[in-house]
Amino acid sequence: MKKIELMAPAGNWESLSAALNAGADSVYFGVEQLNMRARASMNFTLDDLPEIARVCGEKDVKTYLTLNTIIYDHDLSVIKELVDACKSAGITAVIASDQAVINYAFSQGVEVHISTQVNITNIETVKFYAHFADVMVLSRELSLNQVKKITDQIIKENICGPKGRLIEIEIFGHGALCVAISGKCYMSLHTHNASANRGACLQNCRKTYTVIDKETGIELEIDNEYIMSPKDLCTIDFLDQVLDSGISVLKIEGRGRAPEYVKTVTENYRQAIDAFEKGEYTVAFGESLKENLRTVYNRDFWSGYYLGQKLGEFNNTNGSKATQKKIFIANAVHYFPKANIAQFKVEAQSISVGDKILITGPTTGVMEHEITSLMVNDVAADKAVKGDDITIPVPDRIRKSDKLYKIVKTEFAS
Numbered sequence: 001m002k003k004i005e006l007m008a009p010a011g012n013w014e015s016l017s018a019a020l021n022a023g024a025d026s027v028y029f030g031v032e033q034l035n036m037r038a039r040a041s042m043n044f045t046l047d048d049l050p051e052i053a054r055v056c057g058e059k060d061v062k063t064y065l066t067l068n069t070i071i072y073d074h075d076l077s078v079i080k081e082l083v084d085a086c087k088s089a090g091i092t093a094v095i096a097s098d099q100a101v102i103n104y105a106f107s108q109g110v111e112v113h114i115s116t117q118v119n120i121t122n123i124e125t126v127k128f129y130a131h132f133a134d135v136m137v138l139s140r141e142l143s144l145n146q147v148k149k150i151t152d153q154i155i156k157e158n159i160c161g162p163k164g165r166l167i168e169i170e171i172f173g174h175g176a177l178c179v180a181i182s183g184k185c186y187m188s189l190h191t192h193n194a195s196a197n198r199g200a201c202l203q204n205c206r207k208t209y210t211v212i213d214k215e216t217g218i219e220l221e222i223d224n225e226y227i228m229s230p231k232d233l234c235t236i237d238f239l240d241q242v243l244d245s246g247i248s249v250l251k252i253e254g255r256g257r258a259p260e261y262v263k264t265v266t267e268n269y270r271q272a273i274d275a276f277e278k279g280e281y282t283v284a285f286g287e288s289l290k291e292n293l294r295t296v297y298n299r300d301f302w303s304g305y306y307l308g309q310k311l312g313e314f315n316n317t318n319g320s321k322a323t324q325k326k327i328f329i330a331n332a333v334h335y336f337p338k339a340n341i342a343q344f345k346v347e348a349q350s351i352s353v354g355d356k357i358l359i360t361g362p363t364t365g366v367m368e369h370e371i372t373s374l375m376v377n378d379v380a381a382d383k384a385v386k387g388d389d390i391t392i393p394v395p396d397r398i399r400k401s402d403k404l405y406k407i408v409k410t411e412f413a414s
Contacts, residue, residue: 004273005249007064007170008266011043014259016052017365022263023270026062028095030255031082046082049089062092066255068115071098083110093135106132106162116140116172123153126167134161135249137170140177144245144306147171151246168248173239174265174293175253177230177304229315234293234301237286239272242306260326260358261296263366268292294412295324323413326358326405330390335398342394344404351390351406352383359394361402368407369395
């Protein structure tokens, strides 16, 4: 049985560390511009590439830079600079959709992965891009049966990429779905002059809408559904079927999500994949992991088009349905390594013994813990409030830049 590569998103250093600690085999990320999350405040800089390659290389984790937006003439010098920087830093590959990026990266000997934005839906298109790329992300509209036909045909016809190995197929396994699925959406461009295909989507499809009859002027409210806001994709409870389709890479969506999202989703899919590879995966196990996924940002879940559904499942509320949320409490002041004690300055709210906490930082990534004891201004206490200096035992090292959050249940918790 071949090993399945689990790819995690990284929008910043906290998320990157979270992905590495949670068991990702590869990470993908954007640099400032020309990626599908260019509008997000969480993007790396060109100068970060060598360090990303270094820290990931230490854990034998592959690195992929997303250069998957539409490219215009004035962008050509920028994409060449980015591809050259990837080659120099030792980034594993670039994820691309525009032929300009694909061609230039290929000409420079930089490994190319074809983005879902290209909409690969058949074996002949796979053959075409095999001249340039070693890995291809299939269109999200495909069923698992269609995916299996493509992976079987790759083996049957011995379709190889530039490196001389069989083409590897990648699909999305978890995360937000766009109303355009994997196509090119122009809604944000037409309404706000902010192009989704340039990484600047304002997600106005996630709102509620009314329908107006132009002849009569009668206005109808679309009852109980955000009809352009699909539920999030989740495959963990039928992951055996997903992996049996012959894919090589399972991708988690979420470069705009918080580091605890990256940690939780990556950890749970890591467990599911490992169980599958050991022959121990069951649907019941997948369903139990699905409950863990509900604790972080989600718009509720559905199976996408993988099981053959013809229409999407849409939301009936706006925003996340996570069963937990984090509340900022304190900034880290010091760490005492011999005692595994962390010192914080409480900046907001309160915190008590027994509270579930989250500590995040660029190097720390994400640490989850429960407060078992608490010192307030060097005196044992059950509770601390704003202004207090506190020390608590922690399971691992933290850093001065780290932030402490309290985890609380939301209205969606059972």
